[in-house]
Amino acid sequence: ELARLGHHVTAIDNHEPFIKTLVTRAKEELLSDRINALIGDMFCLEKFVPQKAFDIIWSEGAIYIIGFESGLIEWKDFLKNDGYLVCSELSWLTTGPPNEIHEFWSKNYPGMHSQEENFAIIKKCGYELIDSFVLDEKDWWTEYYEPMEKQIERLKLKYKE
DSSP, rough: OOOTTTTOEEESSOOOHHHHHHHHHHHOOOOOEEEEEESSOOGGGGSSOTTTOOOEEEEESGGGGTTTHHHHHHTTTTTEEEEEEEEEOOOOOSSSSOOOHHHHHHOOOOOOOHHHEEEEEEEEHTTTOOOOOOOOOHHIIIIIIIOOOOOOHHHHHHEEE
């Protein structure tokens, strides 16, 4: 969307098929001159761009790979002085999750914190929190689980033994 509005976008992903899809779509939508698509590690930006290169870094569902605090620290040097970082982060929304849920996340993302703890980490890393929100449960179903369920059914038919 930023490219459609006339802004230059640098997209970095280590999964080549995602970058190829982006390049194809950019060509189809006549946006190739505004999108620089790179295959690489988003946590090694120094290989691709100089410090203070970005007005905004946008990361949905990826900062947890390196850890929230580490990602905030890593990316700060690549933002212009008045730049913005927009990211999503897994957060505990309750102090007493069911045991099964707690065990799963303790194993799969032991660095997960509460929202309040994440807000403190943001401040500690030298950022100012402008806004934060929790995705509505309905949105998870509409945008994630229902399409996934449909895809699972398609794959069951495709790979039926």
